[in-house]
Amino acid sequence: MQYATWRPVLGLSLIAGVLSPFVLSHRGAPPPINTRAVGEVHSGSLTTMLAATNAPVQDTRPRLLNRGTQLDGRLRLPPAEHMAIHADPFEDAWQAPAIGGIDLATGAYSAAEVDIALAATGFSWVVGRSYNARQEASGSHMDSNGVQGQNWFQASQPSIVLYDPGGTASDMVYLMYGADRFAEYKRVVNSGITGDTFAGVNGAAGVFLFTNGGSAPDTYELTDQNGVPCNASPSELV
Numbered sequence: 001m002q003y004a005t006w007r008p009v010l011g012l013s014l015i016a017g018v019l020s021p022f023v024l025s026h027r028g029a030p031p032p033i034n035t036r037a038v039g040e041v042h043s044g045s046l047t048t049m050l051a052a053t054n055a056p057v058q059d060t061r062p063r064l065l066n067r068g069t070q071l072d073g074r075l076r077l078p079p080a081e082h083m084a085i086h087a088d089p090f091e092d093a094w095q096a097p098a099i100g101g102i103d104l105a106t107g108a109y110s111a112a113e114v115d116i117a118l119a120a121t122g123f124s125w126v127v128g129r130s131y132n133a134r135q136e137a138s139g140s141h142m143d144s145n146g147v148q149g150q151n152w153f154q155a156s157q158p159s160i161v162l163y164d165p166g167g168t169a170s171d172m173v174y175l176m177y178g179a180d181r182f183a184e185y186k187r188v189v190n191s192g193i194t195g196d197t198f199a200g201v202n203g204a205a206g207v208f209l210f211t212n213g214g215s216a217p218d219t220y221e222l223t224d225q226n227g228v229p230c231n232a233s234p235s236e237l238v
Contacts, residue, residue: 039073039087042186042201045163045172054137055159055176059146061135065106068181069203076203077181080114080128080155084224085175085183087205103180108134110180114155128155132179144179153179160208160220173198173208173220 044050049064068077073087097103103110114128130153135142148154155178163172171187171194185198185208198208198220205225212218222230 039071039203039205040186040199040201041071042172042184044170045184045186046202050163050172051161051174051182052163053161054144055146055153055161057147057157058153058159058176058179059144060132060151060153060176060179061137061142061144062132062176062178062180062182063106063134063136066132066180066182067202068177068183071203073203073205077112077178079158079177079181080112080126080130081158081177081230082124082126082228083177083206083222083230084226084228085177085200085204085206087200087203087225089205089225106134106180108132108180112155112178112180126156129153130155130178130180135179151179169194171198175204175208175222 047064049062051061054061066077068075068079069086070076075086075088079085097105098110101109101111109131112128112130114126116127118125118127129148131151132153133143133151135144135151143150144152146153147157153176158175158177161174161176163170163174165171169187169189173185175183175185177183183200183204184202185204185206186201188195188197188199188207196210196212198210200206207223209221209223210218211221224230
């Protein structure tokens with residue numbers, strides 16, 4: 001009888017010992033809480049393309065459906081450069097459904113190719129191109145005419161377009177990294193104070209930091225979610 005009683009107790013002890021690594025302890029400090037979500041949705045630009053000017057130098061203007069990231073952080077349209085701009089670090093690039101090169105979401109022919117990638121110490125130079133025949137300006141069709149040719153975008157020269165309704169919390173930075181792809185970054189506000197940092201929204205990740213150059217040109221520096229910086233020169237800004 002004593003043996004029969006002891007066996008279930010021993011069994012429960014073994015189960016508790018096996019499960020103990022998975023039981024959260026009530027002792028110690030609680031995990032840190034971050035009030036800012038990694039994948040933040042910005043309702044102001046969720047269904048509206050706020051960028052109202054063409055990309056400098058490239059002259060392209062993608063449409064709202066050309067957003068390069070999904071709202072869950074998946075990368076819909078990858079950049080040619082090695083930039084981790086999507087909020088989900090574990091997901092591979094998700095290609096939009098297409099038939100014969102026609103993007104079924106936009107109804108447009110989508111082409112993006114890397115022609116040559118040159119690696120060197122401390123940096124890399126990727127020369128490629130993307131195409132978008134469905135661009136719009138003020139709701140009407142337009143054909144861009146940039147350095148790569150009509151409706152083409154040179155991947156080695158990504159550009160940014162600013163949406164600035166008055167130096168407020170609604171300010172946005174649009175990263176144009178292809179003729180048919182872009183990512184959005186919204187000005188960060190802390191304790192009611194608008195700062196010089198723009199964080200990724202609507203599936204994008206990373207931050208832009210604005211630096212007032214004074215007598216020198218102003219700069220916007222993008223740091224992706226891997227901590228890799230990518231500078232934007234003044235000639236690439238609007």
